[in-house]
Amino acid sequence: MGLLSNRVQRESLKPGDHIYSWRTAYIYAHHGIYVGDDKVIHFTRRGQEVGTGTVLDVLLISSGPARSHQPCSTCAPPEEGSGVMSSCLNCFLSGGVLYRFEYSVTPALFLAKARGGTCTLAVSDPDDVVVHRAKYLLENGFGCYNVFKNNCEDFAIYCKTGLLVVEQGTIGQSGQAVSIIGGPLAAVLSTPLRLVTTNLYGMAATAVAVYCASRYAADIGMRRDVVKMSAEDMTRRLATGLLQVVEPQISATPARGSPLLLTQ
Template identity: 85%
Template sequence: MGLLSNRVDRESLKQGDHIYSWRAAYIYAHHGIYVGDGRVIHFTRRGQEVGTGTVLDVLLVSSGPAQSFVPCPTCIPLEEGNGVVSSCLNCFLAGGVLYRFEYGVNPALFLAKARGGTCTLASSDLDDLVVHRAKYLLDNGFGCYNVFKNNCEDFAIYCKTGLLVVDQSTMGQSGQAVSIIGGPLAAVLSTPLRLVTTNVYGMAVTAVGVYCASRYAADIGMRKDVMKIPVEDLTHRLATNLIQVVEPQILPAMAPESHLLTAR
């Protein structure tokens, strides 16, 4: 992987990798966890979606598999998927290119990758634990799909880190969702400069600065409103809407997976 692209070859994949593929001319990326043997566990929006009531709904529909792609006979077609599903790598990519999400990047690299949803400052947990979380959620679900708070990238990031945003009224951990909001926000916040200057370059620099600051502050590795939640406890919390702050010291006692929580 390089500075500008996270594209990788299939041969380089290993269990626990967070992978993604861009859809519809880079409008949106679909994310999942590679669990080995050519299989990917991922969170689909069909049958689970909470609409935004905006043009984003149209964009998300257009971000599905390429029209020319034909699913294999052993996998559930993505348009018929319901929640967390397991697919072969070909069906997951749906005719797209394979990319690997990066963890533990430094701030300079994070900001250099201007498009969100490709990397994070947060560290990944051990591969065995990542695969365990993905397989557990395959059987138990990941709640209701929401483009801003609980999407396929949120699923993959949770599997990799065990971190979840505790305040359900705020943005989830998805970098691409932050990018969707961050661009218009930067434009709005830079607009007042027009009252004091006509320098287009100055306004552009301000807009870029606001956008980068919003991405950096919203990254899962920087946020203070996240906590480590054991996957065995997560599905109950999602079902009962009990995602809330828990004292860190009680987590090991409630988590069968806690002995594996060693960041790499």
């Protein structure tokens, strides 16, 4: 695994892998689940969506295949009104380089990464479960696209772990969304140091520390505001509007970083 990304060859892929490809000069990456037979299931802005109302919306254009890239004849047309679609690997990459998202990484390796959206501390479920979730959501949808709360990386992480952030007003599972927010936040929090010191190295070290801490605390493998939920239950709650208002019921207090188990 590299310190920036984990580039892999096509021959090494197996069904259930979470893969991604950088877009727009490494500003944003598009994520999906490889399901075998040269097919990738991924979540795009097609269908209902929620924008940010900021300049970040411009970056979302790069979250899908390039405009100049014409889908091949083997790619199935997307479901009407759903952002989840199936594409061949070439169409998914859209001329980009193939990378594999890593799970169960060590805290040291996680913090050594230059940016989010490439790995997580969380544990992946078995490959057959991952493929089942992706295929089920292809047929039933994954809600409305939102750059901070429900993007392509959120979709892929959910397929791999079954974990969802259910509290309103919080960021989703996406590591690259945390990076987008964490950078400016670190700069703002380090600014008061100018009142007591002119040491640029000290301010830079503080900004890096704040950035790393925000990424670590927001990682899906460390968060407490998550539940483990089946794809069937998740889509049922989406259809009834109960996904983000239901209170998780638990039998015991989980350990730090453990997901809440939602009961029926």
